[in-house]
Amino acid sequence: MDKLKGILKALLQPLLAxxxxxxxxxxxIAIVGGSVTETYAEMWxxxxxxxxxxxxxxxxxxxxxxIGLGVALAFRAGFFNMGSEGQMVLGALSAAVTxxxxxxxxxxxxxxxxxxxxxxxxLWSAFAGWLDARFRMNLLITTLLLNYIASxxxxxxVSYPLMDRSGSAAMAQTVMVDKSVWLPxxxxxxxxxAGFLFALLGAIALAxxxxxxxxxxxxxxxxxxxxxxxxGGVNRGRLMLYxxxxxGGFAGLAGAGEVLGTQYRYLDGAxxxxxxxxSGIMATLLAGSNPLGTALAAILLxxxxxxxxxxxxxxxxxxxxxxxxxxxxxLFISAKFTYSFFKxxxxxxx
Amino acid sequence: xxxxxxxxxxxxxLRMITPILLxxxxxxxxxRxxxxxxxxxxxxxxxxxxxxxxxxxxxNVWLAVLFAIxxxxxxxxxxxxxxxxxxxxVIVVGISLNFLxxxxxxxxxxxxxxxxxxxxxxxxxxxxxxxxxxxxxxxxVGDVVSGHSPLVYLSIVLVACLxxxxxxxxxxxxxxxxxxxxxxxxxxxxxVTHIQYGAVLxxxxxxxxxxAQLSLGQVTMFTEGMTAGRGFIALVATMLGQSNPLxxxxxxxxxxxxxxxxxxxxxxxxxxxFTMMLPYVVTIIxxxxxxxxxxxxxxxKANESSR
Numbered sequence: 277m278d279k280l281k282g283i284l285k286a287l288l289q290p291l292l293a294x295x296x297x298x299x300x301x302x303x304x305i306a307i308v309g310g311s312v313t314e315t316y317a318e319m320w321x322x323x324x325x326x327x328x329x330x331x332x333x334x335x336x337x338x339x340x341x342x343i344g345l346g347v348a349l350a351f352r353a354g355f356f357n358m359g360s361e362g363q364m365v366l367g368a369l370s371a372a373v374t375x376x377x378x379x380x381x382x383x384x385x386x387x388x389x390x391x392x393x394x395x396x397x398x399l400w401s402a403f404a405g406w407l408d409a410r411f412r413m414n415l416l417i418t419t420l421l422l423n424y425i426a427s428x429x430x431x432x433x434v435s436y437p438l439m440d441r442s443g444s445a446a447m448a449q450t451v452m453v454d455k456s457v458w459l460p461x462x463x464x465x466x467x468x469x470a471g472f473l474f475a476l477l478g479a480i481a482l483a484x485x486x487x488x489x490x491x492x493x494x495x496x497x498x499x500x501x502x503x504x505x506x507x508g509g510v511n512r513g514r515l516m517l518y519x520x521x522x523x524g525g526f527a528g529l530a531g532a533g534e535v536l537g538t539q540y541r542y543l544d545g546a547x548x549x550x551x552x553x554x555s556g557i558m559a560t561l562l563a564g565s566n567p568l569g570t571a572l573a574a575i576l577l578x579x580x581x582x583x584x585x586x587x588x589x590x591x592x593x594x595x596x597x598x599x600x601x602x603x604x605x606x607l608f609i610s611a612k613f614t615y616s617f618f619k620x621x622x623x624x625x626x
Numbered sequence: 627x628x629x630x631x632x633x634x635x636x637x638x639x640l641r642m643i644t645p646i647l648l649x650x651x652x653x654x655x656x657x658r659x660x661x662x663x664x665x666x667x668x669x670x671x672x673x674x675x676x677x678x679x680x681x682x683x684x685x686n687v688w689l690a691v692l693f694a695i696x697x698x699x700x701x702x703x704x705x706x707x708x709x710x711x712x713x714x715x716v717i718v719v720g721i722s723l724n725f726l727x728x729x730x731x732x733x734x735x736x737x738x739x740x741x742x743x744x745x746x747x748x749x750x751x752x753x754x755x756x757x758x759x760x761x762x763x764x765x766x767v768g769d770v771v772s773g774h775s776p777l778v779y780l781s782i783v784l785v786a787c788l789x790x791x792x793x794x795x796x797x798x799x800x801x802x803x804x805x806x807x808x809x810x811x812x813x814x815x816x817x818v819t820h821i822q823y824g825a826v827l828x829x830x831x832x833x834x835x836x837x838a839q840l841s842l843g844q845v846t847m848f849t850e851g852m853t854a855g856r857g858f859i860a861l862v863a864t865m866l867g868q869s870n871p872l873x874x875x876x877x878x879x880x881x882x883x884x885x886x887x888x889x890x891x892x893x894x895x896x897x898x899x900f901t902m903m904l905p906y907v908v909t910i911i912x913x914x915x916x917x918x919x920x921x922x923x924x925x926x927k928a929n930e931s932s933r
Binding site for chain 1: 664704708714715717718719721722723725726728729730732733735736737855858861862865897899900902903906907909910913914
């Protein structure tokens, strides 16, 4: 009974936030002169209207989920990892390069590419963690700055040394990955690929790790009360390196999934322009860094985005309406409104 | 080498630095009252967009700047209310504010101007260029210092004003006290909450000015996400300058120079990617040499948990 109450209480806040977000969206729709009901109906159809649209939403949710999980782990430990974008880009680039240039049988290439993406993303992220642990350089800022450096570096690699010169299109991209190394599609003719299974497994594994493993407990302690954790003998620097590595590894894997499952090559800007990384961070914030919740929130955000595309196709309302809904959602979640309603806080000081 | 370091490089440094400097001063004020404002990026973006909208509606540059300040004030009020009143984690609120700014500006771009990506109006008049009498006649110096938008000069004046305010006036000392030790400050009867609100709102004014300089200072246009990380660089400048107006000005000068240099280097045989990387790399190197001070660490410790 108590458990049920706890679950309900945990769900109340996100549900409230969703209602408020949709309300803000309705206002925005009304301002541009669209019909609110019609727009939301189109949004629903664009996200879940048919099996095709449903799998489309899930495949968009895949990188968001993976990134969100990684960020959730770091947030849980109290480390603000804002560098998912750079970690994802480097992971994607490494996966593409490995899959294209490594000799050997196809299954070996696939496994190596996935591993390479995790290692590349993880190292990039751990580098920022090391700068913080060793030199006290603010992690939030370094990870942000490293994003720009990673994206520009990857852009350079596919514009000059590894550019695809086979076709007539002079785009900044690598050559196509061989068909044998592609991640299999889950349904014939749909965009959903095996990467989604990684994301699901990752969510379950991370939830289990946080709950039942000693390291997971240490991470939660570090986030909950750093002083208590260090008193209990948790080494902050080492924990930071580990958790940042895993966190970046998730982001790298997200990049690999996109390269091997959707685009089959690394195309400059294809990962950064949809804003997967920021959506992942939003999903984490929405779910309060709970792994399973993050997975659900990722699907919700992906549905808002694909639904927004449906709105764009069939009505005069711009698709940016979904980004307003998302932002209001997050803003509402970040302040614990429900608390302030239930517990009248005493005004401090003034 | 002579062509690389010519007059226009230093002149454009002054122009590039202004948005960063204004926002960094705002960030410094927030940091001084114990709020680590990550929402600078979003605030500048709102400022840049509303300056263009104000200009479009009124046709007067000064009213446009005023309009930008008012719009950003609303959003900084939101941030202050959430962080101070609702006790939300400042960093999380700042991040979500950045999301909101990006979403709102792209949506409004479509809703108001019916364009995607960028809005550009040939007939729109940007900020005027002011020549300083006497100084403009000095060779070289005149070319660098004179002939900028009023906001550039305002930012320089503001540095001196803030430096004086923080370290030479009673109310400035109260602000410092409120950030250093809120509990002790409260026991002396200092209204800490009011001071925090004041600092965040002032930061909003500064970010509004920064945005106006960004969208009306050089070319009068707005592009989606045109801040391109400047808000975060301003945040670094705040930290490097140890929230000291003069230090912040020095740090911003470094970044502005790097920004101008990276634009200039594109004319050389270097790949664009590396020249664009320059400001970010230099920022990280600079962070390595300047550690932030203890009170920021204190503020960070208070915010270390993300739940």
